[in-house]
Amino acid sequence: MTADAIPEFPFDRPTALEPPPQLAELRERCPVSHVRLPSGDVATLVTRYDDARAVMADPRFSRNLAREGAARLATTKDGGLFGRRREGAMEIGEGQGHMRWRRLLSRWFTARKMEVWRPRVQAMTDDLLDAMLAKGSPGNLSAGLALPLPVRVICALVGAPSEDQDKFAHWSRVMLTLTRFTQEEVDQAYREFNAYVSDLVDRNRADPGDDLLSELTQITDTEDGRLSQGELIATVRGLLLAGHETTSNMIAIMTAMLLADRSRFEDVIDDPDLIPGTVEEVLRLDSTLSVIGGVPRFLTEEVELSEVRVPAGTTLIPNIPAANRDPGKFPDPDRFDPRRENNAQHLTFGAGKHYCLGQPLARVELQVVLGTLTRRLPELRLRDSADDLKLRVGGMSGGLQDVWVTW
């Protein structure tokens, strides 16, 4: 680490889709670097692939930032999502409780089970696209498709009635605040959400459907036991928060990234077998999804990363966009290549014991959307120049402001 003035983080970027040049500089010169967060607190940014992977996968590093000495990310009193103490969340977030919770849920989130969702995701995508097309070109792809699709999918997944989608979308936005909402607004969203889900759990327990929540409420006598009401609420909240904005943003980012250089989109029209590889390359090259670039960790012991000793008590941010462009892992890293052999090894879904549980579902959603857009709208274009795309500000998850398209 250098003794220079501590840089303000997040860094500025040339355009919405391009990563801040400072990330590549740090990865090269100072891969373990102090940065100052919007709250004023200092954290340590990690920018190389191996280090970022090690930080995410190391079970000694805690995701719980509600600790003495941990850096606050957001401007609200509780320091934002990762700092908040939440009923049920502690038991499923760390240690033995997390392992038991993950075992229960991962039975549901297998790639094979998620394939069963592909036709349902396809039908939802076609419905939303029909409605968008009916309004005529140009259309707002974010409002018409990217935002509503993942929340529909999650509502169906947990067995919430589809007419409650807007409520889910609202709670998720408020709970993910970085600077946009006040503490009172955030607290109220938590209260409303908890009451809603508690009621949903009771209804699904009494009258189970074929959704995840119904199944979880029916577990009685397995070795892992059943989840408490608090844990079930925390599970639904976790799925909503982890799976909604991320996937919404990624759908819009994918569309923008492919249309910004239309040859990428045309290659998929010519050869639909490129869909999975194109989705992986979008995930690898994205730098807009998260404002800080990864989920922070609190260090309970000293560690060494790239020959730098990092003391216990440090808040570390593994920066995924920087790691995903590490030339040591991905040769010629800034080149978009859907045929790249190892592109699915990007860290966009994390690594290790917290590796994204919903990644098979997110991949299905992105593949279905790309397949549908290239098949149904081969003339799709960005309405404005790619340089005019703007980042969303004030939220923990970044992403693009409305992406307008023509067809």
Ligand code: HEM
């Ligand atoms: C493009 C979309 C998505 C991205 C980029 C993404 C990214 C991530 C990342 C980076 C992590 C690891 C966090 C950490 O290490 O602390 C994670 C965890 C998680 N994700 Fe996703 N995710 C996406 C979609 C989804 C979806 C659709 C769901 C569920 C429906 C989901 C559910 C989860 C859950 C439950 C965890 C926590 C797993 C654990 O702690 O064991 N994600 N995700």
